[in-house]
Amino acid sequence: MGTRPLGRMLLCQEEEEENTEASVVPTPLGPLRETYCQKHSEKIYFFCKTDAEFLCVFCRAGPAHRTHSMGFLDEAIRPYRDHLRSQLEVLRVKRDKIENIKCREDQKLQGLLALIENKKQQVETAFERLYQELGDQQRLLLARMRGLEQQIWKERDEYITKVSKEVAQVEAQVEELKQKCQRPGSELVQDVRVYQSRCEKTFVNPEAISSDLAKKILELHRKILILPDMMKTFSENLVQHLETDSGN
Template identity: 30%
Template sequence: MAAANPLQSLQEEVTCSICLEYYKDPVFTKCAHNFCRSCIAVCPEGSDSGVHCPQCREVCPEGELRPNRQLQSMVELVKQLAVQPGRALEQSLCEKHDEKQKLFCKEDEDLMCVICRESREHRSHTALPIDEAAHEYKGELQACLQSLKEELGDLLESKLKEEEGYKAMMKKLITDKLKMVAEFDGLRQLLKDQEETLLMRLEKMERSIKMAENANEGKYSSKISFISDLIAEMEKKCEQPPLELLKDIRRTLSRCRNATPHLSEGLKKKYKED
């Protein structure tokens, strides 16, 4: 394929990749790509109130589109050189025959001159004038471009729907998490209240037991002291001589019987008979 000459390169530099025409009011995006302002405006919208760059798919907020005045000046210079879209290639010369390439070979998809057309290599091929071939391929390119835009739009729409679905799931998850935390906080408070109630009840029971224990201690202490004194008195009485032992014996036995209620009835009857 013939190498592009400077005129061809210049035309490509000042041609919009969307409309395939010279730039009209060119703007450049934050990703450093150039488009006609009207062309980039109809591209699929992004997620940040902007547009997707057709070349790199980066989201470009509309407020960040800047006019490219230098590129506009280049377009005007090309127009002054009478280089029109679709015609700049006519100025290129055939490398083999040094003739203007005015025809396009559909089989080889390459430019050729009239001498190439009659050569054995291209004689059986379909040759079209450059304008006609450019118009035909431009239609195919625009159809492909429209299909790609629709595909991109569908992808972006699907992506947005899935993102909304994930956001909805995340929102529900956060709500459920907060609800669960609140429920467990309530359960913890309920358990704490029940714990405090039970502890108060147990402390009350503990105080009651200690009071009963103290009362019991006092009750038995006095009785134990009385019985101990009485035992000492009885032991001393038993060691006395007969006359002393029998002296006031009834009152002594009565005190003993009253202090020992568990004494057998038979023994009590014996003492009463005596």
């Protein structure tokens, strides 16, 4: 008997009654990829289609396979080789498909990473602009308040100057009247008539703060009064907008 496919070889027997010998692994005695019959040390060229065994020339001439249908080894293994090549092509196609999917998905991931990076920059830019705008408005508001402070101090000084001048005038008149009270009766009557007309002049009390300044202060007060609520509402709306559908 010759050798069986799939890597196991049986010694070819010249007599049918010697079939009781154990099978052995074929021994590669020749060049690479060539298998030799272990019994005859001959290269295997044939394939017994009846017994599905590989045979050397001596095995083929033996009585065990003499009447069997024969074929050359290359022809016998061709279907297996073609099958492996077909499977290899299938695997290559599958590998290429997987590589294409991997490349496409990697491009998607890179695109998403680029998108997130772009959105991070947009967020930073948006908040920087917000900080800048809030800072500008804060500086503008504080500048207006400092301007009002300066105007208040200016009108205060003007008011004090006017009132002090009026007080000085009144005090001068008081001292003058004290002196007149010490004069003789005839002169006193005449002085009373003169000073009566002078005292009838009404003292005009100047306003400490002008109506224009009071209007500006009131307008600023109204704007600042609702500022905390505006900031709170903006902050709450921003938090609600950013947390909506965030998945956290």
